[in-house]
Amino acid sequence: MNNRRESLIKLASAAVFLTIVAVAVLIVVSQSGSSGGDSENIIAVAEVERELQGIPQDEMVLGQPDAKVTLLEFADLQCPFCKGYAEEQLPQVIENQVSSGEAKLDYRTFTIIDASSIPAAEAAIAAGKQGRGWNYVEIFYRNQGQEGTDYVNDEFLTAIARAAKVPNIARWNSDRRSAAVKAEVESATAEAERLGFEGTPSFAIQGPGTQGLEALGHLESAGAIESAISSAR
Amino acid sequence: MKAPAEGTLRGIATFLATFGIGVATYITIADSGGGSPVCIAGGHGCQTVAESSYSHVLGVNIAAFGIVGYVVLLACALLRGDLARMTGFLISLVGFGYSVYLTYLELFKIEAICQWCVASAVLMTLLFAANATRMLAYVGKEP
Numbered sequence: 001m002n003n004r005r006e007s008l009i010k011l012a013s014a015a016v017f018l019t020i021v022a023v024a025v026l027i028v029v030s031q032s033g034s035s036g037g038d039s040e041n042i043i044a045v046a047e048v049e050r051e052l053q054g055i056p057q058d059e060m061v062l063g064q065p066d067a068k069v070t071l072l073e074f075a076d077l078q079c080p081f082c083k084g085y086a087e088e089q090l091p092q093v094i095e096n097q098v099s100s101g102e103a104k105l106d107y108r109t110f111t112i113i114d115a116s117s118i119p120a121a122e123a124a125i126a127a128g129k130q131g132r133g134w135n136y137v138e139i140f141y142r143n144q145g146q147e148g149t150d151y152v153n154d155e156f157l158t159a160i161a162r163a164a165k166v167p168n169i170a171r172w173n174s175d176r177r178s179a180a181v182k183a184e185v186e187s188a189t190a191e192a193e194r195l196g197f198e199g200t201p202s203f204a205i206q207g208p209g210t211q212g213l214e215a216l217g218h219l220e221s222a223g224a225i226e227s228a229i230s231s232a233r
Numbered sequence: 234m235k236a237p238a239e240g241t242l243r244g245i246a247t248f249l250a251t252f253g254i255g256v257a258t259y260i261t262i263a264d265s266g267g268g269s270p271v272c273i274a275g276g277h278g279c280q281t282v283a284e285s286s287y288s289h290v291l292g293v294n295i296a297a298f299g300i301v302g303y304v305v306l307l308a309c310a311l312l313r314g315d316l317a318r319m320t321g322f323l324i325s326l327v328g329f330g331y332s333v334y335l336t337y338l339e340l341f342k343i344e345a346i347c348q349w350c351v352a353s354a355v356l357m358t359l360l361f362a363a364n365a366t367r368m369l370a371y372v373g374k375e376p
Contacts, residue, residue, distance in 0.1 A: 009373075019329075
């Protein structure tokens with residue numbers, strides 16, 4: 001009887017050991033598996049949907065068309081700092097000042113990371129033609145891959161477009177390859193350079209309280225963005 | 234320290250497994266209805282978790298596997314003898330290990346917490362404790 005008890009407890013101990021190993025392996029595999037940039041696993045779609053719900057979008061502009069202040073963000077979809085802004089700082093600004101109609105956000109593509117930044121920017125602008133530009137940008141950031149891993153390919157860009165619920169994917173495909181969209185991307189980057197920006201994200205603002213379009217450059221926090229908007233009113 | 238009577242442990246396991254069947258069934262039904270479980274305390278964690286790619290394995294909602302696990306654990310709690318003791322221990326061990334993994338995914342990969350999943354993880358942890366105590370104290374002994 002005691003022998004049987006001993007061997008069953010040994011069996012149980014072995015099972016505990018195997019389970020610990022299995023959990024450790026699963027965790028390690030999941031870590032190496034997807035660190036963003038995975039077109040098979042687009043995340044945070046619902047979160048973005050909620051963030052932008054009920055706010056008008058026209059091309060790459062988010063907010064009420066008659067908002068007095070326009071905040072321009074020059075950003076690169078591949079830039080990890082821009083991703084940080086999209087996740088940490090901008091939601092507060094969108095919730096407080098954009099949904100209230102005080103300001104609108106104009107997303108400008110400033111393609112500085114590498115050549116892949118250009119097709120990414122074109123894809124976002126093409127989504128903007130169908131009123132889903134901001135969903136595209138925000139979902140892209142939340143699924144951003146590691147720089148230099150070539151995750152920005154047609155498959156990934158299309159997966160983001162579907163997740164952003166771009167209504168007409170065929171139209172989006174032809175728009176993003178069009179000369180007009182290409183020119184938009186080029187002129188946005190040229191404008192950023194003209195404003196003296198060297199990094200992303202950089203901001204500029206225009207409102208009744210500013211002298212035309214004023215370059216703000218880098219803004220440290222959501223609070224800094226909010227006070228820039230307030231003083232431009 | 235003296236272990237509780239086996240009947241007490243089996244009673245606890247019966248209660249926990251029944252609860253577990255309820256929780257896992259709710260999650261499965263909420264998912265198959267095209268929606269996602271509603272978070273009682275507010276927030277959107279459940280929707281985020283349910284929409285993540287981790288919520289299904291081979292196209293099957295993992296909560297469905299949970300129902301099967303809890304049903305087997307209920308059967309083990311109701312039955313006497315070493316087979317029930319060992320099976321209960323092993324299944325709750327696997328369930329507990331998987332719950333640890335899922336909680337890790339929620340915290341660090343999906344970055345959202347769903348109360349229903351937490352409820353299941355707590356139930357599975359308690360079931361593992363009850364089954365491990367039962368197995369260690371009584372396995373190899375007469376029922």
